[in-house]
Amino acid sequence: MPKLKAVLWSVIISIASYGVWIAFNEYDAVIASVKQLGLFGFATICGLSLLNYFIRFIRWHWYLNIMGYSIPLFRHILYYLSGFALTTTPGKAGEAIRSLYLKHHGVDYPTSLAAFVSERFSDLISVLLIALIAITYFKDYQYVAVGFGVFLVIAIAMIQSISFRHFCSEKIQKHTSGKLSTVLLNIIEIVEQMAQLMTFKVLIIGLILGVISWGCEAYAFAIVGQAMGSNTPALIFAGIYAISMLIGAVSFLPGGLGSTEAVMYLLLISIGMDSSVAVSATLLCRITTLWLAVFVGFIALFIVEIKFKSGGLLQLSKSTNAET
Numbered sequence: 471m472p473k474l475k476a477v478l479w480s481v482i483i484s485i486a487s488y489g490v491w492i493a494f495n496e497y498d499a500v501i502a503s504v505k506q507l508g509l510f511g512f513a514t515i516c517g518l519s520l521l522n523y524f525i526r527f528i529r530w531h532w533y534l535n536i537m538g539y540s541i542p543l544f545r546h547i548l549y550y551l552s553g554f555a556l557t558t559t560p561g562k563a564g565e566a567i568r569s570l571y572l573k574h575h576g577v578d579y580p581t582s583l584a585a586f587v588s589e590r591f592s593d594l595i596s597v598l599l600i601a602l603i604a605i606t607y608f609k610d611y612q613y614v615a616v617g618f619g620v621f622l623v624i625a626i627a628m629i630q631s632i633s634f635r636h637f638c639s640e641k642i643q644k645h646t647s648g649k650l651s652t653v654l655l656n657i658i659e660i661v662e663q664m665a666q667l668m669t670f671k672v673l674i675i676g677l678i679l680g681v682i683s684w685g686c687e688a689y690a691f692a693i694v695g696q697a698m699g700s701n702t703p704a705l706i707f708a709g710i711y712a713i714s715m716l717i718g719a720v721s722f723l724p725g726g727l728g729s730t731e732a733v734m735y736l737l738l739i740s741i742g743m744d745s746s747v748a749v750s751a752t753l754l755c756r757i758t759t760l761w762l763a764v765f766v767g768f769i770a771l772f773i774v775e776i777k778f779k780s781g782g783l784l785q786l787s788k789s790t791n792a793e794t
Contacts, residue, residue: 475615519759520762526593536666549771549774550770551766555567557763557766584667586662592679600681600708601614602706604710605713606704662763687759688709688711689704691711697742706741710741731752735749790794
């Protein structure tokens with residue numbers, strides 16, 4: 471089976487598995503929590519997630535403008551959202567599908583991948599900053615924040631260092647050859663492109679947008695928790711959300727499935743929430759963040775592939791089938 475088609479099937483299987491698990495184990499709890507939240511409350515947390523996606527797109531669009539590209543706005547937002555259909559791939563790597571679409575607008579792969587990795591860096595730092603709100607409350611998770619912080623500072627310093635990049639290029643050319651050399655030099659090229667987006671001004675503005683966007687989802691989680699009767703401050707709920715996202719990223723599981731839910735549940739229990747309520751809050755959060763993103767992504771992917779016939783994931787899968 472072609473790799474691209476397999477990616478789509480993996481996402482579909484993830485959705486089906488999650489849905490079946492909820493249907494047979496936690497359906498009543500989820501429905502009860504939605505009723506407790508109310509229609510307006512449910513619409514509010516979904517709206518905050520959508521606002522998250524929009525703000526992150528604004529940052530992404532700005533990144534490409536910095537790198538010298540201007541993509542038609544409507545198509546560009548569809549390209550961006552279509553990647554959300556593949557959010558449940560490990561490390562959200564499937565979201566890089568937007569590179570396939572941007573290639574049709576003259577954006578080479580190193581440039582779009584550099585913007586993609588820079589976006590991931592900005593997201594990680596933004597979520598880390600939100601997590602710091604609750605780190606003093608959940609001391610067992612301080613090592614996660616410290617570890618992430620040290621890694622990101624070192625990584626940004628290496629990306630910005632021209633001498634380090636030149637040193638790596640020289641060593642690669644001297645000690646490697648063939649495909650390995652080509653791959654490693656391509657990675658260096660991507661890192662060089664990333665340096666444009668790692669200047670102090672761009673980094674700070676990107677972080678401000680990142681904290682606002684992820685803060686929307688963190689606040690949505692606080693709305694869920696407090697609607698279920700918890701008196702815990704909203705900032706603690708925001709921190710719980712952020713810590714859970716970080717653990718999910720560390721696990722490198724598809725979409726953080728399993729690891730994110732487990733940490734979120736345990737942290738809710740630790741602040742005194744009843745077990746059944748903690749399960750409901752966790753699942754409702756994931757449905758209105760992760761799975762809403764996947765749903766929106768599939769709609770965008772369908773529009774791009776069917777209406778625009780942009781030669782992306784589905785078209786590539788068809789062409790690969792034809793060749794085989």
